Amino acid sequence: xxxxxxxxxxxxxxxxxxxEAATRREKRGKRTLVRFTAIAACFALLLTGLNLWLFxxxxxxxxDVSQYADSEYYEIIQKLNVLTYRAPRYNNNFQRFTRGFMKxxxxxxxxANEMVSGTVDGGSQYVETTDNQxxxxxxxxxxxxxxxxxxxxxxxxxxxxxxxxxxxxxxxxYELPKPEESAYVHAxxxxxxxxxxxTTITYLLSFTSRNTQSALAIVSLDVTDPTAITxxxxxxxxxxxxxxxxxNGKLLLLNNFYVGYSLDFSDESTFIPQIKDGDGTKSIxxxxxxxxxxxxxxxYTVVCLLDAETLEVNGTSAYLSYSENAYVSTQxxxxxxxxxxxxxxxxxxxxxxxxEIAALAYADGTLTSLANFSVQGEVKDQYSLDExxxxxxxxxxxxxxxxxxxxxxxxxxxxxxxxxxxxLYCVRLSDLQVLAKVExxxxxxxxxxxxxxxxxxxxVCTSIMTSDPVFFFDLSDLSNVTFKDTGTIEGFSTSLIQFxxxxxxxxxxxxxxxxxxxxxxxxxxxxxxxVCAYEIDLADYCENYxxxxxxxxxxxxxxxxxxxxxxxxxxxYVLLHFDKYNLNALADIxxxxxxxxxxxxVIDGYLYAFGTNDFVVQKVTN
Amino acid sequence: MDDERxxxxxxxxxxxxxxxxxxxxxxxxxxxxxxxxxSNEDAEECVNDTYLAAWECMPPTKxxxxxxxxxxxxxxxxxxxxxxxxxxxxxxxxxxxxxxxAECIPDPASEVSxxxxxxxxxxxxxxxxxxxxxxxxxFVKRYFYCASVRDVARDLDLTETHVKxxxxxxxxxxxxxxxxxxxxx
Numbered sequence: 185x186x187x188x189x190x191x192x193x194x195x196x197x198x199x200x201x202x203x204e205a206a207t208r209r210e211k212r213g214k215r216t217l218v219r220f221t222a223i224a225a226c227f228a229l230l231l232t233g234l235n236l237w238l239f240x241x242x243x244x245x246x247x248d249v250s251q252y253a254d255s256e257y258y259e260i261i262q263k264l265n266v267l268t269y270r271a272p273r274y275n276n277n278f279q280r281f282t283r284g285f286m287k288x289x290x291x292x293x294x295x296a297n298e299m300v301s302g303t304v305d306g307g308s309q310y311v312e313t314t315d316n317q318x319x320x321x322x323x324x325x326x327x328x329x330x331x332x333x334x335x336x337x338x339x340x341x342x343x344x345x346x347x348x349x350x351x352x353x354x355x356x357x358y359e360l361p362k363p364e365e366s367a368y369v370h371a372x373x374x375x376x377x378x379x380x381x382x383t384t385i386t387y388l389l390s391f392t393s394r395n396t397q398s399a400l401a402i403v404s405l406d407v408t409d410p411t412a413i414t415x416x417x418x419x420x421x422x423x424x425x426x427x428x429x430x431x432n433g434k435l436l437l438l439n440n441f442y443v444g445y446s447l448d449f450s451d452e453s454t455f456i457p458q459i460k461d462g463d464g465t466k467s468i469x470x471x472x473x474x475x476x477x478x479x480x481x482x483x484y485t486v487v488c489l490l491d492a493e494t495l496e497v498n499g500t501s502a503y504l505s506y507s508e509n510a511y512v513s514t515q516x517x518x519x520x521x522x523x524x525x526x527x528x529x530x531x532x533x534x535x536x537x538x539x540e541i542a543a544l545a546y547a548d549g550t551l552t553s554l555a556n557f558s559v560q561g562e563v564k565d566q567y568s569l570d571e572x573x574x575x576x577x578x579x580x581x582x583x584x585x586x587x588x589x590x591x592x593x594x595x596x597x598x599x600x601x602x603x604x605x606x607x608l609y610c611v612r613l614s615d616l617q618v619l620a621k622v623e624x625x626x627x628x629x630x631x632x633x634x635x636x637x638x639x640x641x642x643x644v645c646t647s648i649m650t651s652d653p654v655f656f657f658d659l660s661d662l663s664n665v666t667f668k669d670t671g672t673i674e675g676f677s678t679s680l681i682q683f684x685x686x687x688x689x690x691x692x693x694x695x696x697x698x699x700x701x702x703x704x705x706x707x708x709x710x711x712x713x714x715v716c717a718y719e720i721d722l723a724d725y726c727e728n729y730x731x732x733x734x735x736x737x738x739x740x741x742x743x744x745x746x747x748x749x750x751x752x753x754x755x756x757y758v759l760l761h762f763d764k765y766n767l768n769a770l771a772d773i774x775x776x777x778x779x780x781x782x783x784x785x786v787i788d789g790y791l792y793a794f795g796t797n798d799f800v801v802q803k804v805t806n
Numbered sequence: 807m808d809d810e811r812x813x814x815x816x817x818x819x820x821x822x823x824x825x826x827x828x829x830x831x832x833x834x835x836x837x838x839x840x841x842x843x844x845s846n847e848d849a850e851e852c853v854n855d856t857y858l859a860a861w862e863c864m865p866p867t868k869x870x871x872x873x874x875x876x877x878x879x880x881x882x883x884x885x886x887x888x889x890x891x892x893x894x895x896x897x898x899x900x901x902x903x904x905x906x907x908a909e910c911i912p913d914p915a916s917e918v919s920x921x922x923x924x925x926x927x928x929x930x931x932x933x934x935x936x937x938x939x940x941x942x943x944x945f946v947k948r949y950f951y952c953a954s955v956r957d958v959a960r961d962l963d964l965t966e967t968h969v970k971x972x973x974x975x976x977x978x979x980x981x982x983x984x985x986x987x988x989x990x991x
Contacts, residue, residue, distance in 0.1 A: 187905065187907050189926070190907045190910055190926070191881075191903075191907055191949065193926040193927045193930055194907075194930060194946075194949045194950045197927060197930050197931055197934060197946065197950065198931045198934070201931070201934050201942060201946050201950075202946060202950060204939075204942070204943060204946070205942075205943045205946035205947045205950065205951065268988075368935040368936075392932060392935035392936075398932070442928065444987050444988060444989075447988075585865075585866045587866060600866060602817075602865050602866055648814075648817075648818060693811065697807045697811045697815070697822075697826070698807060724807065724808065727808070
């Protein structure tokens with residue numbers, strides 16, 4: 185069983201390793217004489233150790249941690265000690281082995297800076313390129329720009345292009361060095377920010393250090409002279425990168441720090457998140473750790489507030505619970521964790537999806553816990569949450585299943601039924617009172633595909649297959665929430681984008697899953713109407729909202745896609761223009777790279793498109 | 807077609823789900839099944855069984871990662887099939903691969919499952935990050951893809967003896983690593 189579990193766990197390893205192993209083929213070379221190495225003889229050693237191991241009695245109490253009573257982290261140590269301790273079921277290994285043998289069944293478990301010559305001067309002005317969820321709360325991306333330069337992260341190389349229309353060229357580049365010798369750098373490219381004065385780029389690089397701890401390197405670069413980019417400062421934060429924002433010159437980072445089960449409480453780095461800066465490595469202070477009365481998992485959500493230019497740590501806090509999605513308003517951070525609530529009803533088991541939401545205030549430079557509550561259902565992404573005038577609005581997909589387990593020989597099967605729908609909740613943050621809720625507003629079986637809040641309006645797309653309604657909610661009066669919908673239309677949107685003048689753009693799939701559809705909707709007196717749509721047959725696209733170029737003022741929508749043809753796929757970028765009546769393609773060009781790394785911008789009548797080792801400039805005419 | 811849409815097809819009981827699965831993951835599943843069963847015909851049947859099993863599992867199961875979900879199904883079904891048809895040959899290629907993994911387990915007789923698969927996979931990922939490229943690739947080829955030692959040696963241009971020693975050392979490292987992290991499968 186154990187071997188099998190390990191064997192199964194191998195199936196879940198990081199896809200990067202799987203791909204690496206699948207694609208690696210060494211060129212066959214001449215081999216010199218085969219060198220015979222010594223055959224390992226560890227089995228005898230194992231057998232010797234086995235005797236000792238079999239009869240040593242187990243300790244059935246959590247380890248004594250009283251020797252750490254003087255530690256400022258004693259409260260955390262006590263909680264983690266209890267949470268991570270697993271009492272043995274048997275007195276010793278011999279008993280465990282023999283009992284285990286009797287119970288055995290065969291039921292299946294289902295660097296270096298690269299310099300490029302060019303001109304040097306400064307005085308650039310920042311221009312936002314990312315379609316941020318909240319105005320003023322900037323999100324990291326693979327592309328940023330000033331009025332003179334475009335900065336694009338091409339795998340692990342930052343490239344700088346001068347904005348000169350058809351004469352635009354790459355004027356500088358910088359290859360990101362490894363943050364530590366022999367660190368394993370996680371998949372590129374790496375998101376970054378450009379400072380408002382356009383002199384500093386701060387990039388975020390996830391890696392696993394030699395001591396197997398996951399960490400995030402935050403590195404600032406001086407890009408005053410794009411031909412001679414140099415590193416300024418660097419900070420390392422332990423944990424896995426979750427999200428980040430740039431607000432008023434402050435960089436807000438959210439990481440998940442996993443503690444593990446075998447803790448050495450004499451070594452703070454094993455159970456307290458660490459920050460490494462110019463002054464060395466420090467543990468987060470106890471006063472900055474928010475610890476719930478009952479711990480749900482030996483993980484922290486670490487929030488770190490840095491000065492975006494100097495990377496000076498202004499504040500760090502850790503919340504003892506893990507998170508999946510993060511929504512950041514101008515004042516607060518909301519982190520979510522989904523879980524299933526299980527109840528028994530006779531022979532039936534019922535599961536209901538729930539989402540725990542923790543609200544933390546960050547605006548004053550410190551992290552303060554505001555509220556912690558749960559809503560029914562699960563959130564799709566950060567766009568499913570929105571804070572507006574002291575009220576948090578949340579759209580969730582309700583998932584409930586009811587089943588009975590049947591055992592047939594060595595096979596266990598589950599028979600039952602699922603119910604899926606969607607709900608909207610409006611929760612007042614001051615007292616967590618639910619001011620409004622619209623439950624099960626979608627046709628039965630439909631899940632939430634995309635959400636967008638815009639002031640007093642909420643737009644929600646749900647679908648079960650390849651047809652969907654888009655709902656427009658009026659949230660101006662929470663005592664009387666009303667909504668309209670499009671009725672059933674072909675396809676569904678995985679992103680909804682408010683486009684100004686009452687228009688809403690949906691990016692998703694068409695009547696079958698192999699069609700990419702960009703559709704514009706408009707609210708009417710009686711419902712919601714589709715204004716126009718643009719479809720690309722036999723194509724795939726990226727569902728990440730950062731992949732889309734959105735220019736509301738000029739009516740542009742751009743995205744990368746992959747055209748699927750038998751034998752050969754082609755990677756492309758399309759730029760559309762909405763003239764209030766139709767969506768027209770202004771450009772549809774080949775562009776190398778996976779869809780999620782492709783980026784496009786329109787500046788002064790030129791489309792600048794970026795992909796992996798690819799850069800295209802094309803004049804666009806309306 | 808992305809995985810979420812394929813899973814949605816399963817949930818909608820649309821038979822296109824199997825067509826799309828085959829298009830996207832057919833070769834992948836076949837590679838795993840072939841490594842275990844060695845026969846093309848058996849592998850083909852096993853891949854078809856995988857699709858049927860996926861059809862029966864979804865719903866209610868909603869896989870986080872469709873690829874590994876199908877990979878697991880394929881491996882489980884292939885191993886079952888192999889054991890049924892070759893019960894007397896205990897040291898079949900795949901049996902050997904699984905047996906080898908026992909060396910990685912700090913506490914092989916434990917009945918107490920102290921970690922869920924996510925934690926174990928986290929630990930394996932962290933362990934893999936500590937390895938040299940060659941060791942990591944050999945380990946993944948052998949225990950994820952169930953490739954034979956000969957195939958691993960051929961792909962990495964090493965001798966079979968070299969690969970065996972490499973894998974043995976890596977398994978020992980894995981065991982030590984899991985022990986240090988307190989992870990017991």
